[in-house]
Each structure stands twice: as structure tokens, then as C-alpha cells.
Amino acid sequence: MSYSTQESQQKAILVHVEFYDFNKINSPLNAVNEFKELSLSSGASIVANVTGKLNRPNSSLFLGKGKAEEVRDLVEELCAELVIINHELSPSQERNLETFFGARVLDRTGLILDIFSTRASSHVGKLQVELAQLTHLSTRLVRGWSHLERQKGGIGLRGPGETQLETDRRLVGQRIKTIKKRLDKTHKQKEVNRYSRKKSRNKLAALVGYTNAGKTTLFNALTENSQYAADKPFATLDSVTRKNAIPELGPILFSDTVGFISNLPTQLVESFKATLDELRSADLLVHVVDIADQDFRFKMDQVTDLLSDLNLSHIPILRVNNKSDKAGIIDYRSLSKPEAGEVWVSAENSEGLEELIHSINIFLRGGLFKGWVTLEPSLGDLRSELYSSRSVIEETINNLGLIQLSIQIGGDELSELEKIEGFEVLDKEKITIKEAI
Ligand SMILES: Nc1nc2c(ncn2[C@@H]2O[C@H](COP(=O)(O)OP(=O)(O)OP(=O)(O)O)[C@@H](O)[C@H]2O)c(=O)[nH]1
Ligand SMILES: [Mg+2]
Known part of the structure; x- marks a missing residue:
């Protein structure tokens, strides 16, 4: 698997914890691997993997004291700039851990949001990611970023992070409102599109x-x-x-x-x-x-x-x-x-x-049917519709001068057609895809 390398990859320590109590019977075997993939995807250079088991999260540091100290020592030893925790942290846990480690901390939500921000390409996609990031950030704006390398951007600080972190909550709130309004507009357009699809x-x-x-x-x-x-x-x-x-x-x-x-x-x-x-x-x-x-x-x-x-x-x-x-x-x-x-x-x-x-x-479509039908001359529009939906296999004119079509069509559509006056089914049989043309 290859990932594009960033100009300056951030040295990151990954921390994954399993919970004795919370482990469901049906838990992933490979959660650590998925976490690694996500971190690599964000462009991190992984310098250490730390795993551990916990009864329940510590309210202030999330990790147990011993585990937190182990990570802090590794941060120092390996000069790591970032610690990524594979769980959702409360804003205060994130803040406390940053102070404790002397390095930036990113939780699973921040990590996924970061990957999304690098992948978004359409206008709507970008707006959606920005909205999610701002919502995530708005609860975390109080922390002191000054000692950290916020100017550089970096994992979890990309997208709106770079500029919006500079602003205060009021501005973030305003931006959230603007994005929501814009998304609402595109949302309405999509509804119109859906309506036209239903009609067609x-x-x-x-x-x-x-x-x-x-x-x-x-x-x-x-x-x-x-x-x-x-x-x-x-x-x-x-x-x-x-x-x-x-x-x-x-x-x-x-x-x-x-x-x-x-x-x-x-x-x-x-x-x-x-x-x-x-x-x-x-x-x-x-x-x-x-x-x-x-x-x-x-x-x-x-x-x-x-x-x-x-x-x-x-x-x-x-x-x-x-x-x-x-x-x-x-x-x-x-x-x-x-x-x-x-x-x-x-x-x-x-x-x-x-x-x-x-x-x-x-x-x-209620299965697939094949058969012959006749159409009265007044049903010219229906004939074109059948052609444009790629239902017609063959066409002849019968001895009464009526259009006779061999069609292949969904059962539900055929039932609808049978209700139309002037449309008559001569024979029909249910077919499997192998018998279809
Ligand atoms: N061997 C094998 N590989 C497959 C098959 N289908 C997809 N892949 C590979 O699986 C990887 C993921 O495929 P995608 O189609 O991008 O998966 P996706 O579900 O759209 O993934 P996201 O958009 O990231 O959610 C690619 O490297 C594909 O080449 C398959 O039938 N066999
Ligand atoms: Mg895909």
C-alpha cells in the first residue's frame, strides 16, 4: 500500500486501548491495523505503537496514569510531535493530555475529519467537511495552541483549522451558519433532482x-x-x-x-x-x-x-x-x-x-419478463419511451397494421403498462438474466 508522502511528515505515536468491560463479543480482530491505515492515510509517520487495556476511561487523562507516563516518555525519547488516540476524547481530556505529553493530541474523530478534509473535492463535499470540522473545533477553541505548531498546519489542523483556529467562537458560529445555509440551498436542488427522477x-x-x-x-x-x-x-x-x-x-x-x-x-x-x-x-x-x-x-x-x-x-x-x-x-x-x-x-x-x-x-422490478405486445397508433409516445428505456428487442407491424413489439421488461413496469388502453400483451414469460438479451 502506498501513501503520498507529505513534505514534512509528522512523527506520530499511536495509542489504542481495549476496554475489558466495553468489549463486545463481536469486536474487530484488526482494530489496530485499521487505526494504522487511517493514521498513514493522514500522512503521519508512525514512530511508535502503544496498546493497552483499561477498565474504563480516566476522566481527566482518558488513559491510566502508567500508560500516560509511558507515552510521555516515548514522546520525549522519539521527539514525537503528535499523539493519536484511537478513541473519542472529551475536549478537556484532549487538553490535559496535550499538557501532560507536551505534544499535540488528536483523537479518532479528529483523525477521520482530517482524512476527510484532504479527500473532499466537490464544493458540497468541502462544505460538509468544513461544517463537521468547525463543529468539532468549536468545543475545543479554548485550548492554548500558541506553544504548538499551529502555523504549520499539519494533521488535524488542515482545512478550516489553519485559519479558523485564529478566530474566536463567535466567528466560527457565523461560519457554521453560512455553511448550513449554503448546504440547505444545494439540498433543495437535490430534492428537485429527486423529484424529476421519480417522475421519470x-x-x-x-x-x-x-x-x-x-x-x-x-x-x-x-x-x-x-x-x-x-x-x-x-x-x-x-x-x-x-x-x-x-x-x-x-x-x-x-x-x-x-x-x-x-x-x-x-x-x-x-x-x-x-x-x-x-x-x-x-x-x-x-x-x-x-x-x-x-x-x-x-x-x-x-x-x-x-x-x-x-x-x-x-x-x-x-x-x-x-x-x-x-x-x-x-x-x-x-x-x-x-x-x-x-x-x-x-x-x-x-x-x-x-x-x-x-x-x-x-x-x-418484480423480476424480468419477455414477450410480445401490440400498441395502438395513438401510443407513439409510449413506443419511444420503451425504446429509450432499452426495453425493445424487435418491432414489426402485424396484419391489422398495429405496431407489434418484442419487449424485455420488469414485472412491475409491465403490470403498469397493462393498465393502459390500447396496450395489449400477446404473450409473456418470466425469464432469468441468462435468458435475457
Ligand atoms: N481482489 C479484489 N480487490 C478488489 C475487489 N473490489 C475492489 N477491490 C480493491 O479494493 C480496494 C478498495 O476498492 P474501492 O472500490 O475504492 O472501495 P470503496 O468501498 O469504494 O472504498 P471507499 O470509497 O474508500 O469507502 C481497491 O484497491 C480495489 O482495487 C475485488 O473484487 N477483488
Ligand atoms: Mg469508494
Whole structure:
């Protein structure tokens, strides 16, 4: 894995603590590794890893006295500039630790926000991250940064941090208001877009999942796009929606979006309202799981919990076990159960996608049908619509002079069409994706 090196990488000590009491049965095996990846992603140069076990957080230093002293000694010995703690700290714990260590302290929330700030590229994405960072900062503005290298920027001080730390709370409050107003505006625009989509009868399938599961790789395979996919956390920040590139799927749009992570900072969830609203309007959620990851069960549960926190549990969900190639499962495609909404794929090799497409057709369109229909001459508009939704296979004129079409279409759409006067179904049969054209 390679990460871009910064001009001056900050020497950082990583601290990860496990709690005896708080450990759930289903906890990640590789939490330390994920923490390392996140820290490397932010451009830190890791000089030491400290782990420990605690009964409960210490109210003033978060860490136990002994552990805090161990870290302080390492800071001195290794000339570390930054201590990153893989947990959420209260503003006072962060402040106390900074004084105790004589080095800057960043908690998990600050770390994730920092990565987001380096990844945001769209206007809305940047505003969303800025809002989250300012909300996080506004509770921490009292601390004395003067002895620390705030001028340099650096991890956790990028984005608005560099300038906004100079200002007082009142200004931060004003900026938060302005951003919220701007986001509201884009939010309204998105609502208009959603309305037009509903009117055009396009269905929306949103790809969701833990960060690095392969959502963007799958999105690219399904839409023939080339969005940025990479082996690092939070490669995607801005959501994109595109038409699918598969004729058998008809009028279905796919949305690729930001990945989830355990203990996602609440500021981020709130700030990313616009992105998450995209999910709210989805007709189907496609949960992409990295089946080759030893923590896949834990990560799946995290995603399911977050979806339920976001009140999205009512949307039908389909599970895609991705990276089946990497997991070394032989003949994984035969494990797919499209009717039950679980398929095994390799997005990277575009394998198993037929079963996925079949499953999406079942869930979103009431299955796929093929048959002959006739249209009265007055239904010219409907004929064009069928062409533009890529439903028509063949066209003839019958001996009564009526347009006769061979179509391939979703069951739900066909039921709607059957209600139209002048549209007559001559024969129809349910088909699987393998029988589709
Ligand atoms: N072996 C293998 N690697 C895959 C597969 N799908 C994706 N990958 C790799 O996994 C890494 C992450 O893929 P992305 O598509 O960026 O993942 P993502 O879910 O969009 O990640 P974020 O946007 O960061 O949340 C990339 O290095 C991909 O090449 C797969 O089916 N098999
Ligand atoms: Mg992505």
C-alpha cells in the first residue's frame, strides 16, 4: 500500500486501548491495523505503537496514569510531535493530555475529519467537511495552541483549522451558519433532482458499505464509469449517481457514496446530511461487503447499525459478498442466491455480476419478463419511451397494421403498462438474466 508522502511528515505515536468491560463479543480482530491505515492515510509517520487495556476511561487523562507516563516518555525519547488516540476524547481530556505529553493530541474523530478534509473535492463535499470540522473545533477553541505548531498546519489542523483556529467562537458560529445555509440551498436542488427522477420512473440503487469494501469498483463495473477507487480508507467522499450500463437493467440509476466506519463521528453524520439523503430516497440498498476481510462480520454489523440509526432499515437491502476472488473461494458464483438477495462477486474481475443483475431485477422490478405486445397508433409516445428505456428487442407491424413489439421488461413496469388502453400483451414469460438479451 502506498501513501503520498507529505513534505514534512509528522512523527506520530499511536495509542489504542481495549476496554475489558466495553468489549463486545463481536469486536474487530484488526482494530489496530485499521487505526494504522487511517493514521498513514493522514500522512503521519508512525514512530511508535502503544496498546493497552483499561477498565474504563480516566476522566481527566482518558488513559491510566502508567500508560500516560509511558507515552510521555516515548514522546520525549522519539521527539514525537503528535499523539493519536484511537478513541473519542472529551475536549478537556484532549487538553490535559496535550499538557501532560507536551505534544499535540488528536483523537479518532479528529483523525477521520482530517482524512476527510484532504479527500473532499466537490464544493458540497468541502462544505460538509468544513461544517463537521468547525463543529468539532468549536468545543475545543479554548485550548492554548500558541506553544504548538499551529502555523504549520499539519494533521488535524488542515482545512478550516489553519485559519479558523485564529478566530474566536463567535466567528466560527457565523461560519457554521453560512455553511448550513449554503448546504440547505444545494439540498433543495437535490430534492428537485429527486423529484424529476421519480417522475421519470427511474429507480435508484445506492451502494453502501464499510470503507474499502469495493463500492466504487462495483459502481464502475455497473455503470462503465471510472470513479477513483483505491486501497485506502475514504477514497470516495462525494456521492455520484449514474445510469447503469447494462441493457437488462432498464431504467435503474446507481449511486456510489462515502463509506462507513465504526465509531463514525457524529459531526460527520450530521454534516453529511445531503449525501445521506441520497440514501434515503433510494429504492434499494446494495450492501457491499469485503468478504476477504477477517473482520467482515463486525463491519457488516456496523453498517447495519448505522443504517438503522439513519432510519433506513425500511429500504430493501441486497447483500453483495465482494472480493470473492481474494477470499479464495472456489466456484463462488454458485453460492449466489439472487432470489434471497445474496450474491457473491468479484467487482475487480467483473465476475458474478449476472447474478447481481438478476437479483436487482427481482428486487427493483418484480423480476424480468419477455414477450410480445401490440400498441395502438395513438401510443407513439409510449413506443419511444420503451425504446429509450432499452426495453425493445424487435418491432414489426402485424396484419391489422398495429405496431407489434418484442419487449424485455420488469414485472412491475409491465403490470403498469397493462393498465393502459390500447396496450395489449400477446404473450409473456418470466425469464432469468441468462435468458435475457
Ligand atoms: N481482489 C479484489 N480487490 C478488489 C475487489 N473490489 C475492489 N477491490 C480493491 O479494493 C480496494 C478498495 O476498492 P474501492 O472500490 O475504492 O472501495 P470503496 O468501498 O469504494 O472504498 P471507499 O470509497 O474508500 O469507502 C481497491 O484497491 C480495489 O482495487 C475485488 O473484487 N477483488
Ligand atoms: Mg469508494
